[in-house]
Amino acid sequence: MPDFETIDHDVLVIGAGGAGLRAAIAAAAENVKVGLVCKSLLGKAHTVMAEGGMAASLANVDDRDNWRVHFADTMRGGQYLNNWRMAELHAKEAPDRVRELEAWGALFDRTPDGRILQRNFGGHRYPRLAHVGDRTGLEMIRTLQDHAVYLGIDVHMECTVVTLFKDGDRVSGAFGYDRERGRFKVFRAKAIVLATGGIGRAFSITSNSWEYTGDGQSLAYHAGAVLQDMEFVQFHPTGMVWPPSVKGILVTEGVRGEGGVLTNKNGRRFMFDDIPENYRSQTADNEEEGWRYTQGDKNARRPPELLTRDHVARCIVREVREGRGSPHGGVFLDIAWIKAKLPNAAEHIKKKLPSMYHQFKQLADIDITTTPMEVGPTTHYVMGGIRVDGDSQMSTVPGLFAAGECAAGLHGANRLGGNSLSDLLVFGKRAGEYAATFARERGAVTIDKGAVDDASRFALAPLERAGNGSGDGPYQIQHKLQGIMQEGVGIVRRDAEMRKALDAVLAMEQEAERVSVPGNREYNPGWHTALDLRNLLTISEAIARAAIDRKESRGGHFRDDYPDKDPTYGTFNTTLSKAADGSMHLERIPIPPMPAELKAVIEENK
Amino acid sequence: MSTSATFRVWRGDETKGELVDYKTPVSEGMVVLDAIHQIQAEQANDLAVRWNCKAGKCGSCSAEINGKPKLMCMTRLSELPLDKPVTVEPMRSFKPIRDLVTDVSWNFRVKKEIKPFKPRTPDAPDGTWRMAQSDVDRVQEFRKCIECFLCQDVCHVLRDHKKHEEFIGPRFLVYAAALEMHPLDVEDRVADLKREHGIGYCNITKCCTKVCPESITITDNAIIPLKERVVDEFYDPLGKLVKIFSRRKKDA
Ligand code: SF4
Ligand code: SF4
Ligand code: FES
Numbered sequence: 001m002p003d004f005e006t007i008d009h010d011v012l013v014i015g016a017g018g019a020g021l022r023a024a025i026a027a028a029a030e031n032v033k034v035g036l037v038c039k040s041l042l043g044k045a046h047t048v049m050a051e052g053g054m055a056a057s058l059a060n061v062d063d064r065d066n067w068r069v070h071f072a073d074t075m076r077g078g079q080y081l082n083n084w085r086m087a088e089l090h091a092k093e094a095p096d097r098v099r100e101l102e103a104w105g106a107l108f109d110r111t112p113d114g115r116i117l118q119r120n121f122g123g124h125r126y127p128r129l130a131h132v133g134d135r136t137g138l139e140m141i142r143t144l145q146d147h148a149v150y151l152g153i154d155v156h157m158e159c160t161v162v163t164l165f166k167d168g169d170r171v172s173g174a175f176g177y178d179r180e181r182g183r184f185k186v187f188r189a190k191a192i193v194l195a196t197g198g199i200g201r202a203f204s205i206t207s208n209s210w211e212y213t214g215d216g217q218s219l220a221y222h223a224g225a226v227l228q229d230m231e232f233v234q235f236h237p238t239g240m241v242w243p244p245s246v247k248g249i250l251v252t253e254g255v256r257g258e259g260g261v262l263t264n265k266n267g268r269r270f271m272f273d274d275i276p277e278n279y280r281s282q283t284a285d286n287e288e289e290g291w292r293y294t295q296g297d298k299n300a301r302r303p304p305e306l307l308t309r310d311h312v313a314r315c316i317v318r319e320v321r322e323g324r325g326s327p328h329g330g331v332f333l334d335i336a337w338i339k340a341k342l343p344n345a346a347e348h349i350k351k352k353l354p355s356m357y358h359q360f361k362q363l364a365d366i367d368i369t370t371t372p373m374e375v376g377p378t379t380h381y382v383m384g385g386i387r388v389d390g391d392s393q394m395s396t397v398p399g400l401f402a403a404g405e406c407a408a409g410l411h412g413a414n415r416l417g418g419n420s421l422s423d424l425l426v427f428g429k430r431a432g433e434y435a436a437t438f439a440r441e442r443g444a445v446t447i448d449k450g451a452v453d454d455a456s457r458f459a460l461a462p463l464e465r466a467g468n469g470s471g472d473g474p475y476q477i478q479h480k481l482q483g484i485m486q487e488g489v490g491i492v493r494r495d496a497e498m499r500k501a502l503d504a505v506l507a508m509e510q511e512a513e514r515v516s517v518p519g520n521r522e523y524n525p526g527w528h529t530a531l532d533l534r535n536l537l538t539i540s541e542a543i544a545r546a547a548i549d550r551k552e553s554r555g556g557h558f559r560d561d562y563p564d565k566d567p568t569y570g571t572f573n574t575t576l577s578k579a580a581d582g583s584m585h586l587e588r589i590p591i592p593p594m595p596a597e598l599k600a601v602i603e604e605n606k
Numbered sequence: 607m608s609t610s611a612t613f614r615v616w617r618g619d620e621t622k623g624e625l626v627d628y629k630t631p632v633s634e635g636m637v638v639l640d641a642i643h644q645i646q647a648e649q650a651n652d653l654a655v656r657w658n659c660k661a662g663k664c665g666s667c668s669a670e671i672n673g674k675p676k677l678m679c680m681t682r683l684s685e686l687p688l689d690k691p692v693t694v695e696p697m698r699s700f701k702p703i704r705d706l707v708t709d710v711s712w713n714f715r716v717k718k719e720i721k722p723f724k725p726r727t728p729d730a731p732d733g734t735w736r737m738a739q740s741d742v743d744r745v746q747e748f749r750k751c752i753e754c755f756l757c758q759d760v761c762h763v764l765r766d767h768k769k770h771e772e773f774i775g776p777r778f779l780v781y782a783a784a785l786e787m788h789p790l791d792v793e794d795r796v797a798d799l800k801r802e803h804g805i806g807y808c809n810i811t812k813c814c815t816k817v818c819p820e821s822i823t824i825t826d827n828a829i830i831p832l833k834e835r836v837v838d839e840f841y842d843p844l845g846k847l848v849k850i851f852s853r854r855k856k857d858a
Binding site for chain 1: 619633634635636637640646647651652653654655656657658659660661662663664665666680682703704705707710711714717718722723725728734735736737738739742745746749750751752753785788790791
């Protein structure tokens, strides 16, 4: 008979980054009882790492901007696999979500006439990112956190959810443990919003924190929800590559937005060498024009460094592979060169990119105002995730909602920088509202006692095996998995290697079932790592299966054996769900036809 | 740099604890958090430590390294003498939970007691506000805070005198300053600062400013201006020395 506490909520939000906090605020505004569960302390979620800004067509800097252009940019960036309804809602609602943050106390950088300043970013036609230096994510999470704490939301910090419960078809609650004492908690809830973020810890080089183990995607999958687009993982082109201990830490795209350029060891700006056809008309063809664009010249076109992330990342891989990389296996990102253009360049850089300045100074002994940085691709974001309804964000399981990175749809095959923070706000709010409505309209739920017993047995197993466990510890298994995924299903993919990786992942599932950890239940990170393994393995399998099935290159998914885009693959999303026998079932689901009005918007922005 | 180093890590819980030595290989560019992770993966799977970003942005990995309050992820081994053991201890102003993890929940309770942001009615034609960059600059400094609570750890009012019930500490004086100096805020927190938040306990030793990893000038830019506002509204012994001849009403 397991020992646990039962806690009742109308709406339970799992995850307290931007999407989770926004969902909790929205649900609380509907006067239902809201609980918020997060793996870390409040305010520490991965959202704090977001640097560049949030995309919204406020048109404060360039009055030609509007939702139609933002919509078209998002669809083009996503190579038209996006859920067009989500792209439409996102483009239309983002400006209000940004203004709302200001009304809650956020202080964005200002234009000369006192409005919210917006900056350039890859794939966005006009300066569109509201920002605060290069710490926009911190501003956003702090604003939401400070707003939420006064709303009577029950916050369960440092609490990890291990499994979801169902009552018939409907979701009915969650089983978790508090990290501090290892006590079990059963959350009974009429509706659940998953806002758990991404999957970066499935790879060895990543900008993501330990929390990013694919919890939401995996919990939803095992509860019967459908995942989609899992083959689309974004490798951010610029992560730190040296020293080894900081490998993968993000270098914001804002560096390029402020005029930073990418060069190879011969000093060549190699991004000019390969500009994709569908971006040619919008891209500068000489260095001077690119510079003018970054300085706000409305008649200039963007420099090729600001092409979409998938493309820039691949160009960097090409330079390195062909022997033109930097000493530590990356390329150079140079912002210091702008001293040739600006009299007070060093001060300007420190003001515009304070945390980058700080980060390189402290972690790499490099002064970015005088010396180029070395950068290379790092696992950053997953475009795929839980398949949801565009309006309500409800998954295929009634009562189970998803928002932010763990949901799929908005970004299609590739996400534009800046579209994540706005995604969190727009769809966090929607998920919270619809979840509250769902909770109000439906009756109470029950949780099956047998299911609670199973969950607690699963959770305790790694500790009970201690002493007689065989094989590797949880950290070694996690490490091995990361190596397999990085090698086999990383930035450049091939059929045979992916199949090998998939087999290895499947074999590891048994290994993970034998893992044992020493110590007891109190704040035991070894135990926590062991319990996260199931999630990591589930999403790794999903990524590999989807990537093998898509025999073309598109967005974040690049195949060496199928290097071109194939139009037949542009008509469906790859989905994965759990079959009755427990195996993973893949299905291609056609993308519904886009309404004529939206088609027209895309045409007018071609 | 030598190829291995010893880390003297505090292991224990609320009831008892001790320093335990772990020897682990070190390489170029490593930070203290890397060493702790290595020890955790190889020698002590259950070594408890908080971290998230590993880039000085989330404020989770606060500890006392060789006795100094620091972020483990931003402290490079090359800054430390490695010929002797590096001590890594939890923040001492907070109750230990396990190993390097402390109970910082008090901070979350304190924040709730500070009156929230209250903006004036929007007054720009588009239903929002206009603010000049020069007016937001000083508040943006305070909003850089990553809530690492290292300033709370070092402040003697909390650390030595345990005035947790009467004094909100430097972090929340920064928070209150950010609200009070916010160009849109119309709430008045001055009476609370004196009566509820205990600003008078601070005797401007500036220890908090010295440890802030975000280089926020906590004392000069946040606390002293707040103290001046309190003096303007009330009698306050230390503030009176500052402004002995100029007592006036708080300018609206
Ligand atoms: S200046 Fe004030 S708040 Fe800061 S450490 Fe000294 S007494 Fe504490
Ligand atoms: S003011 Fe500085 S030291 Fe204090 S909590 Fe914030 S970042 Fe940490
Ligand atoms: S881990 Fe985020 S500040 Fe150190």
